[in-house]
Amino acid sequence: LFSSAASSSTLTHGDAASTHGDADGVVDVNPPRGTRDFPPEDMRLRTWLFDQFREVSRLMAFEEVDFPVLESEALFIRKAGEEITQQLYNFEDKGGRRVVLRPEITPSLARLVIKQGKSVSLPLKWFTIGQCWRYERMTRGRRREHYQWNMDIFGVPKVRAEAELLHAIVLLFQRLGITSSDVGIRVSSRKVLQAVLNMYYIPEHLFTEVCVIVDKLGKMTREEIEKELVSTGLSSEAVQGIINVLSLKSLSKLEEVLGSGVEAVADLKKLFSFAEQYGYADWICFDASVVRGLAYYTGIVFEAFDREGKLRAICGGGRYDRLLSTFGSEDIPACGFGFGDAVIVELLKEKGLLPDMSRQIDDIVFPLDEELEGPASSIASSLRKKGRSVDLVEDKRLKWVFKHAERINASRLILVGNSEWERGMVRVKILSTREEFEVKAGELE
Protein backbone atom coordinates (compact mmCIF):
# COMPACT_ATOMS: atom_id res chain seq x y z
CA LEU A 1 0.00 0.00 0.00
CA PHE A 2 2.94 2.31 0.51
CA SER A 3 3.48 3.93 -2.88
CA SER A 4 6.99 5.15 -3.67
CA ALA A 5 7.76 8.72 -2.70
CA ALA A 6 5.14 10.80 -4.48
CA SER A 7 6.36 13.23 -7.12
CA SER A 8 6.85 16.72 -5.75
CA SER A 9 3.57 17.70 -7.34
CA THR A 10 2.30 21.05 -6.12
CA LEU A 11 -0.92 22.86 -6.65
CA THR A 12 -1.29 26.51 -7.48
CA HIS A 13 -4.84 27.69 -7.21
CA GLY A 14 -4.28 31.39 -7.51
CA ASP A 15 -6.60 32.94 -4.91
CA ALA A 16 -7.16 29.68 -3.02
CA ALA A 17 -3.46 29.16 -2.60
CA SER A 18 -2.97 32.72 -1.39
CA THR A 19 -5.17 31.86 1.63
CA HIS A 20 -3.89 28.29 2.09
CA GLY A 21 -0.52 28.08 0.37
CA ASP A 22 2.83 29.40 1.48
CA ALA A 23 4.45 32.70 0.41
CA ASP A 24 4.38 32.09 -3.33
CA GLY A 25 0.84 30.64 -3.14
CA VAL A 26 1.87 27.00 -3.66
CA VAL A 27 0.26 24.20 -1.63
CA ASP A 28 2.19 20.93 -1.32
CA VAL A 29 -0.42 18.31 -2.15
CA ASN A 30 1.66 15.43 -0.81
CA PRO A 31 0.76 14.01 2.62
CA PRO A 32 3.16 14.60 5.52
CA ARG A 33 6.51 12.80 5.21
CA GLY A 34 6.36 9.07 5.95
CA THR A 35 2.57 8.93 5.57
CA ARG A 36 0.31 7.67 2.80
CA ASP A 37 -2.82 8.71 0.98
CA PHE A 38 -5.22 5.95 -0.06
CA PRO A 39 -6.70 6.92 -3.44
CA PRO A 40 -9.54 4.59 -4.57
CA GLU A 41 -7.48 1.72 -5.98
CA ASP A 42 -5.15 1.62 -2.96
CA MET A 43 -8.17 1.94 -0.68
CA ARG A 44 -9.87 -1.03 -2.36
CA LEU A 45 -6.77 -3.17 -1.69
CA ARG A 46 -6.61 -1.96 1.93
CA THR A 47 -10.33 -2.62 2.42
CA TRP A 48 -9.92 -6.11 0.96
CA LEU A 49 -6.99 -6.84 3.31
CA PHE A 50 -8.83 -5.49 6.35
CA ASP A 51 -11.89 -7.56 5.40
CA GLN A 52 -9.65 -10.66 5.56
CA PHE A 53 -8.46 -9.56 9.04
CA ARG A 54 -12.06 -9.10 10.15
CA GLU A 55 -13.24 -12.43 8.71
CA VAL A 56 -10.50 -14.33 10.56
CA SER A 57 -11.35 -12.41 13.75
CA ARG A 58 -14.97 -13.50 13.28
CA LEU A 59 -13.96 -17.12 12.72
CA MET A 60 -11.95 -16.96 15.96
CA ALA A 61 -14.92 -15.45 17.87
CA PHE A 62 -12.97 -12.29 18.77
CA GLU A 63 -14.79 -9.04 19.56
CA GLU A 64 -13.78 -5.78 17.90
CA VAL A 65 -12.67 -2.88 20.09
CA ASP A 66 -11.25 0.55 19.38
CA PHE A 67 -9.61 3.48 21.18
CA PRO A 68 -8.02 6.81 20.22
CA VAL A 69 -4.85 6.97 18.13
CA LEU A 70 -3.91 9.77 20.54
CA GLU A 71 -2.81 8.45 23.94
CA SER A 72 -1.10 9.76 27.05
CA GLU A 73 2.67 9.57 26.64
CA ALA A 74 2.85 7.88 30.08
CA LEU A 75 1.37 4.70 28.58
CA PHE A 76 4.51 4.19 26.50
CA ILE A 77 7.35 5.38 28.73
CA ARG A 78 9.57 2.32 29.28
CA LYS A 79 13.22 2.22 30.23
CA ALA A 80 14.38 -0.82 28.26
CA GLY A 81 15.84 1.05 25.30
CA GLU A 82 13.35 -0.30 22.78
CA GLU A 83 13.35 1.25 19.33
CA ILE A 84 9.59 1.75 19.63
CA THR A 85 9.91 4.01 22.68
CA GLN A 86 12.87 5.90 21.23
CA GLN A 87 10.77 6.86 18.21
CA LEU A 88 7.63 8.08 19.96
CA TYR A 89 5.53 10.51 17.94
CA ASN A 90 5.10 12.60 21.06
CA PHE A 91 4.19 16.24 21.73
CA GLU A 92 2.58 18.58 24.19
CA ASP A 93 -1.02 19.49 23.43
CA LYS A 94 -2.57 22.94 23.94
CA GLY A 95 -3.54 21.91 27.46
CA GLY A 96 0.10 21.18 28.30
CA ARG A 97 -0.53 17.42 28.32
CA ARG A 98 2.19 15.06 27.14
CA VAL A 99 0.56 12.95 24.42
CA VAL A 100 1.60 10.58 21.63
CA LEU A 101 0.30 9.17 18.40
CA ARG A 102 0.36 5.56 19.63
CA PRO A 103 3.29 3.46 18.35
CA GLU A 104 1.52 0.16 19.10
CA ILE A 105 -1.86 -1.16 20.22
CA THR A 106 -1.19 -3.41 23.23
CA PRO A 107 -0.86 -0.71 25.96
CA SER A 108 -4.17 0.82 24.86
CA LEU A 109 -5.76 -2.63 25.04
CA ALA A 110 -4.35 -3.08 28.55
CA ARG A 111 -5.66 0.37 29.55
CA LEU A 112 -9.14 -0.50 28.31
CA VAL A 113 -9.12 -3.88 30.11
CA ILE A 114 -8.13 -2.11 33.34
CA LYS A 115 -10.76 0.57 32.79
CA GLN A 116 -13.45 -2.07 32.14
CA GLY A 117 -12.31 -3.83 35.34
CA LYS A 118 -14.91 -6.17 36.89
CA SER A 119 -17.47 -5.34 34.20
CA VAL A 120 -15.82 -7.79 31.80
CA SER A 121 -15.63 -11.54 32.34
CA LEU A 122 -12.48 -13.42 31.37
CA PRO A 123 -11.27 -14.67 29.02
CA LEU A 124 -11.42 -11.66 26.74
CA LYS A 125 -10.72 -12.15 23.03
CA TRP A 126 -10.43 -8.74 21.45
CA PHE A 127 -9.22 -7.48 18.08
CA THR A 128 -8.73 -4.11 16.44
CA ILE A 129 -7.29 -2.67 13.24
CA GLY A 130 -5.61 0.64 13.94
CA GLN A 131 -3.04 3.08 12.69
CA CYS A 132 0.26 3.22 14.58
CA TRP A 133 2.94 5.86 14.39
CA ARG A 134 6.64 6.40 14.89
CA TYR A 135 8.76 9.50 14.52
CA GLU A 136 11.92 8.45 12.81
CA ARG A 137 14.52 10.73 11.29
CA MET A 138 13.61 10.58 7.60
CA THR A 139 17.25 9.80 6.82
CA ARG A 140 16.17 6.16 6.48
CA GLY A 141 13.13 7.25 4.45
CA ARG A 142 10.96 4.74 6.28
CA ARG A 143 7.25 5.07 6.82
CA ARG A 144 6.01 6.84 9.92
CA GLU A 145 2.62 5.17 10.04
CA HIS A 146 1.11 1.79 9.31
CA TYR A 147 -2.09 -0.03 10.14
CA GLN A 148 -1.91 -3.04 12.42
CA TRP A 149 -4.39 -5.84 12.99
CA ASN A 150 -4.10 -6.86 16.65
CA MET A 151 -5.57 -9.97 18.24
CA ASP A 152 -5.24 -10.36 22.02
CA ILE A 153 -6.47 -12.87 24.61
CA PHE A 154 -6.75 -11.80 28.27
CA GLY A 155 -7.22 -14.28 31.14
CA VAL A 156 -5.77 -17.50 29.68
CA PRO A 157 -2.47 -18.38 31.42
CA LYS A 158 -1.79 -21.53 29.39
CA VAL A 159 -0.20 -21.87 25.95
CA ARG A 160 -3.61 -22.82 24.58
CA ALA A 161 -4.03 -19.06 24.06
CA GLU A 162 -0.86 -18.78 21.98
CA ALA A 163 -2.00 -21.81 19.98
CA GLU A 164 -5.25 -19.96 19.18
CA LEU A 165 -3.35 -16.85 18.07
CA LEU A 166 -1.09 -18.91 15.80
CA HIS A 167 -4.20 -20.51 14.31
CA ALA A 168 -5.57 -17.04 13.50
CA ILE A 169 -2.32 -16.12 11.74
CA VAL A 170 -2.29 -19.35 9.72
CA LEU A 171 -5.97 -18.89 8.78
CA LEU A 172 -5.18 -15.39 7.54
CA PHE A 173 -2.26 -16.56 5.40
CA GLN A 174 -4.38 -19.38 3.97
CA ARG A 175 -7.15 -16.93 3.08
CA LEU A 176 -4.62 -14.85 1.14
CA GLY A 177 -3.34 -17.89 -0.78
CA ILE A 178 -0.03 -18.01 1.08
CA THR A 179 1.27 -21.49 1.97
CA SER A 180 3.69 -22.89 4.54
CA SER A 181 6.23 -23.10 1.70
CA ASP A 182 6.05 -19.31 1.38
CA VAL A 183 5.98 -18.39 5.06
CA GLY A 184 7.08 -19.88 8.37
CA ILE A 185 6.49 -18.82 11.97
CA ARG A 186 9.48 -18.87 14.30
CA VAL A 187 8.45 -19.72 17.85
CA SER A 188 10.39 -19.53 21.11
CA SER A 189 9.90 -18.37 24.68
CA ARG A 190 11.50 -15.64 26.72
CA LYS A 191 11.64 -18.22 29.48
CA VAL A 192 14.52 -19.74 27.47
CA LEU A 193 16.54 -16.58 27.98
CA GLN A 194 15.33 -16.37 31.58
CA ALA A 195 16.66 -19.89 32.20
CA VAL A 196 20.03 -19.01 30.68
CA LEU A 197 20.33 -15.82 32.75
CA ASN A 198 19.52 -17.90 35.85
CA MET A 199 22.26 -20.38 34.90
CA TYR A 200 24.73 -17.47 35.06
CA TYR A 201 23.11 -15.89 38.14
CA ILE A 202 22.38 -12.74 36.16
CA PRO A 203 20.12 -10.37 38.17
CA GLU A 204 16.45 -10.19 37.16
CA HIS A 205 16.54 -6.45 36.44
CA LEU A 206 18.79 -7.08 33.40
CA PHE A 207 16.29 -9.50 31.78
CA THR A 208 14.29 -6.94 29.78
CA GLU A 209 17.36 -5.02 28.63
CA VAL A 210 19.06 -8.26 27.49
CA CYS A 211 15.90 -9.24 25.57
CA VAL A 212 15.85 -5.94 23.72
CA ILE A 213 19.53 -6.34 22.82
CA VAL A 214 19.33 -9.94 21.57
CA ASP A 215 16.26 -9.06 19.53
CA LYS A 216 18.70 -7.24 17.26
CA LEU A 217 20.27 -10.59 16.29
CA GLY A 218 20.11 -10.68 12.53
CA LYS A 219 19.93 -6.89 12.33
CA MET A 220 23.34 -6.27 13.97
CA THR A 221 26.57 -8.28 13.83
CA ARG A 222 27.23 -10.90 16.51
CA GLU A 223 30.17 -8.78 17.72
CA GLU A 224 27.97 -5.71 18.13
CA ILE A 225 25.43 -7.77 20.09
CA GLU A 226 28.16 -9.23 22.30
CA LYS A 227 29.54 -5.72 22.90
CA GLU A 228 26.14 -4.41 23.92
CA LEU A 229 25.57 -7.40 26.23
CA VAL A 230 28.95 -6.92 27.88
CA SER A 231 28.12 -3.22 28.34
CA THR A 232 25.15 -4.25 30.54
CA GLY A 233 27.69 -5.87 32.88
CA LEU A 234 27.37 -9.49 31.75
CA SER A 235 30.51 -11.64 31.94
CA SER A 236 31.89 -12.80 28.58
CA GLU A 237 31.12 -16.38 29.71
CA ALA A 238 27.46 -15.45 30.22
CA VAL A 239 27.41 -13.63 26.85
CA GLN A 240 28.76 -16.73 25.08
CA GLY A 241 26.25 -18.89 26.94
CA ILE A 242 23.38 -16.66 25.81
CA ILE A 243 24.55 -16.52 22.19
CA ASN A 244 25.04 -20.31 22.09
CA VAL A 245 21.59 -21.11 23.47
CA LEU A 246 19.94 -18.55 21.19
CA SER A 247 21.44 -20.28 18.16
CA LEU A 248 19.55 -23.50 18.96
CA LYS A 249 16.85 -24.58 16.55
CA SER A 250 15.89 -27.90 18.12
CA LEU A 251 13.75 -28.40 21.22
CA SER A 252 15.58 -31.59 22.15
CA LYS A 253 18.94 -29.76 22.00
CA LEU A 254 17.43 -27.01 24.15
CA GLU A 255 16.32 -29.61 26.69
CA GLU A 256 19.85 -31.03 26.75
CA VAL A 257 21.28 -27.57 27.54
CA LEU A 258 18.61 -26.36 29.98
CA GLY A 259 17.80 -29.73 31.51
CA SER A 260 14.39 -31.45 31.53
CA GLY A 261 11.45 -30.07 33.48
CA VAL A 262 12.33 -26.46 32.54
CA GLU A 263 9.09 -24.50 32.10
CA ALA A 264 10.25 -23.01 28.78
CA VAL A 265 10.71 -26.48 27.27
CA ALA A 266 7.42 -27.78 28.70
CA ASP A 267 5.51 -24.77 27.28
CA LEU A 268 7.06 -25.15 23.85
CA LYS A 269 6.45 -28.91 23.73
CA LYS A 270 2.82 -28.33 24.61
CA LEU A 271 2.50 -25.63 21.96
CA PHE A 272 4.00 -27.82 19.25
CA SER A 273 1.66 -30.62 20.23
CA PHE A 274 -1.33 -28.26 19.94
CA ALA A 275 -0.03 -27.24 16.50
CA GLU A 276 -0.30 -30.89 15.39
CA GLN A 277 -3.92 -30.98 16.59
CA TYR A 278 -4.81 -27.73 14.79
CA GLY A 279 -3.07 -28.96 11.63
CA TYR A 280 -0.62 -26.09 11.31
CA ALA A 281 2.55 -27.83 12.57
CA ASP A 282 4.24 -27.40 9.18
CA TRP A 283 3.91 -23.62 9.55
CA ILE A 284 5.88 -23.31 12.80
CA CYS A 285 9.44 -24.03 13.87
CA PHE A 286 11.37 -23.61 17.11
CA ASP A 287 14.05 -20.92 16.89
CA ALA A 288 15.63 -19.82 20.19
CA SER A 289 16.86 -16.57 18.61
CA VAL A 290 13.29 -15.21 18.53
CA VAL A 291 12.80 -12.86 21.48
CA ARG A 292 10.91 -9.96 19.84
CA GLY A 293 11.83 -6.38 20.69
CA LEU A 294 9.08 -5.35 23.09
CA ALA A 295 10.07 -5.11 26.74
CA TYR A 296 6.88 -6.58 28.20
CA TYR A 297 6.93 -10.09 26.71
CA THR A 298 7.28 -12.76 29.40
CA GLY A 299 6.77 -16.12 27.70
CA ILE A 300 6.09 -17.58 24.26
CA VAL A 301 7.10 -15.21 21.43
CA PHE A 302 6.69 -15.71 17.70
CA GLU A 303 7.14 -13.99 14.36
CA ALA A 304 6.15 -14.88 10.81
CA PHE A 305 8.80 -14.61 8.10
CA ASP A 306 9.03 -15.14 4.34
CA ARG A 307 11.13 -18.24 3.71
CA GLU A 308 13.01 -16.48 0.89
CA GLY A 309 14.30 -14.06 3.52
CA LYS A 310 13.64 -10.98 1.37
CA LEU A 311 11.29 -9.16 3.73
CA ARG A 312 11.08 -7.95 7.29
CA ALA A 313 8.93 -9.84 9.82
CA ILE A 314 5.34 -10.10 8.55
CA CYS A 315 3.76 -10.17 11.99
CA GLY A 316 4.81 -10.94 15.55
CA GLY A 317 3.57 -11.33 19.08
CA GLY A 318 3.81 -13.15 22.35
CA ARG A 319 2.75 -13.53 25.95
CA TYR A 320 2.82 -10.52 28.31
CA ASP A 321 1.62 -11.65 31.73
CA ARG A 322 2.91 -8.66 33.70
CA LEU A 323 2.00 -5.65 31.60
CA LEU A 324 -1.04 -4.56 33.62
CA SER A 325 0.93 -4.30 36.88
CA THR A 326 3.26 -1.79 35.17
CA PHE A 327 0.14 0.39 34.96
CA GLY A 328 -0.56 -0.13 38.67
CA SER A 329 -3.27 -2.73 38.18
CA GLU A 330 -3.68 -6.39 39.13
CA ASP A 331 -1.93 -8.54 36.49
CA ILE A 332 -4.05 -10.55 34.07
CA PRO A 333 -2.28 -13.15 31.91
CA ALA A 334 -2.35 -12.00 28.29
CA CYS A 335 -0.94 -12.68 24.84
CA GLY A 336 -1.41 -11.17 21.44
CA PHE A 337 0.08 -10.26 18.10
CA GLY A 338 0.35 -7.32 15.72
CA PHE A 339 0.06 -7.79 11.94
CA GLY A 340 1.06 -4.76 9.84
CA ASP A 341 -0.49 -3.74 6.52
CA ALA A 342 2.73 -3.15 4.58
CA VAL A 343 5.01 -6.21 4.60
CA ILE A 344 2.11 -8.55 3.83
CA VAL A 345 1.30 -6.54 0.69
CA GLU A 346 4.96 -6.69 -0.40
CA LEU A 347 4.77 -10.48 0.07
CA LEU A 348 1.53 -10.76 -1.94
CA LYS A 349 3.16 -8.75 -4.74
CA GLU A 350 6.22 -11.05 -4.62
CA LYS A 351 3.98 -14.13 -4.86
CA GLY A 352 1.65 -12.70 -7.53
CA LEU A 353 -1.24 -13.02 -5.11
CA LEU A 354 -2.61 -9.48 -5.19
CA PRO A 355 -6.36 -9.72 -5.91
CA ASP A 356 -8.03 -7.93 -8.84
CA MET A 357 -8.85 -4.52 -7.43
CA SER A 358 -10.86 -3.10 -10.30
CA ARG A 359 -14.21 -1.44 -9.57
CA GLN A 360 -17.51 -3.24 -10.07
CA ILE A 361 -20.84 -1.40 -10.34
CA ASP A 362 -24.22 -3.00 -11.07
CA ASP A 363 -25.94 -0.35 -13.20
CA ILE A 364 -25.26 2.88 -15.02
CA VAL A 365 -28.41 4.96 -15.52
CA PHE A 366 -28.09 7.56 -18.26
CA PRO A 367 -30.76 10.06 -19.46
CA LEU A 368 -30.38 10.68 -23.19
CA ASP A 369 -31.97 14.13 -22.87
CA GLU A 370 -31.71 16.80 -20.20
CA GLU A 371 -35.49 16.79 -19.51
CA LEU A 372 -35.20 13.07 -18.62
CA GLU A 373 -32.86 13.68 -15.68
CA GLY A 374 -35.85 13.49 -13.29
CA PRO A 375 -37.05 10.08 -14.52
CA ALA A 376 -33.44 8.85 -14.52
CA SER A 377 -33.12 9.85 -10.84
CA SER A 378 -36.30 8.01 -9.90
CA ILE A 379 -35.06 4.89 -11.73
CA ALA A 380 -31.70 5.12 -9.92
CA SER A 381 -33.53 5.54 -6.62
CA SER A 382 -35.74 2.47 -7.07
CA LEU A 383 -32.78 0.31 -8.16
CA ARG A 384 -30.72 1.43 -5.15
CA LYS A 385 -33.59 0.53 -2.85
CA LYS A 386 -33.42 -2.97 -4.38
CA GLY A 387 -29.76 -3.13 -3.41
CA ARG A 388 -28.16 -2.41 -6.74
CA SER A 389 -25.19 -0.05 -6.96
CA VAL A 390 -26.10 2.63 -9.47
CA ASP A 391 -23.89 5.25 -11.11
CA LEU A 392 -26.24 8.00 -12.30
CA VAL A 393 -24.43 9.68 -15.20
CA GLU A 394 -25.44 13.01 -16.75
CA ASP A 395 -24.03 15.71 -19.07
CA LYS A 396 -21.91 13.20 -20.97
CA ARG A 397 -21.86 12.03 -24.59
CA LEU A 398 -23.05 8.45 -25.12
CA LYS A 399 -19.58 7.44 -26.38
CA TRP A 400 -18.11 8.50 -23.04
CA VAL A 401 -20.80 6.56 -21.15
CA PHE A 402 -19.93 3.30 -22.95
CA LYS A 403 -16.25 3.78 -22.19
CA HIS A 404 -17.10 4.60 -18.57
CA ALA A 405 -19.24 1.46 -18.30
CA GLU A 406 -16.24 -0.63 -19.35
CA ARG A 407 -13.90 1.21 -16.98
CA ILE A 408 -16.09 0.54 -13.94
CA ASN A 409 -17.12 -2.98 -15.01
CA ALA A 410 -20.83 -2.10 -14.97
CA SER A 411 -23.15 -5.08 -15.47
CA ARG A 412 -25.94 -3.10 -17.15
CA LEU A 413 -26.40 0.22 -18.94
CA ILE A 414 -29.91 1.64 -18.54
CA LEU A 415 -30.70 4.31 -21.13
CA VAL A 416 -33.64 6.65 -20.51
CA GLY A 417 -34.73 7.99 -23.91
CA ASN A 418 -37.77 10.02 -25.03
CA SER A 419 -39.28 7.47 -27.42
CA GLU A 420 -39.10 4.69 -24.80
CA TRP A 421 -40.07 6.86 -21.83
CA GLU A 422 -43.26 8.05 -23.65
CA ARG A 423 -44.29 4.35 -23.55
CA GLY A 424 -43.19 3.96 -19.90
CA MET A 425 -40.17 1.94 -21.03
CA VAL A 426 -36.39 2.14 -20.66
CA ARG A 427 -33.66 0.45 -22.74
CA VAL A 428 -31.38 -2.03 -20.97
CA LYS A 429 -28.03 -3.16 -22.36
CA ILE A 430 -26.31 -6.19 -20.72
CA LEU A 431 -22.67 -5.26 -21.13
CA SER A 432 -21.25 -8.79 -20.90
CA THR A 433 -23.43 -10.23 -23.69
CA ARG A 434 -24.24 -6.99 -25.58
CA GLU A 435 -27.90 -8.18 -25.30
CA GLU A 436 -30.30 -5.20 -25.52
CA PHE A 437 -34.02 -4.99 -24.73
CA GLU A 438 -36.76 -2.70 -23.44
CA VAL A 439 -38.28 -3.04 -19.96
CA LYS A 440 -41.19 -1.31 -18.26
CA ALA A 441 -39.53 1.26 -15.99
CA GLY A 442 -41.63 0.13 -13.02
CA GLU A 443 -40.58 -3.51 -13.51
CA LEU A 444 -36.85 -2.92 -13.58
CA GLU A 445 -35.13 -5.26 -11.07
Ligand SMILES: Nc1ccc(Br)nc1
Ligand atom coordinates in the same frame (compact mmCIF):
# COMPACT_ATOMS: atom_id res chain seq x y z
N1 LIG B 1 5.68 0.88 15.86
C1 LIG B 1 5.61 1.28 14.56
C2 LIG B 1 4.82 2.35 14.20
C3 LIG B 1 4.78 2.74 12.87
C4 LIG B 1 5.52 2.03 11.97
BR1 LIG B 1 5.51 2.54 10.14
N2 LIG B 1 6.27 1.00 12.31
C5 LIG B 1 6.32 0.61 13.58
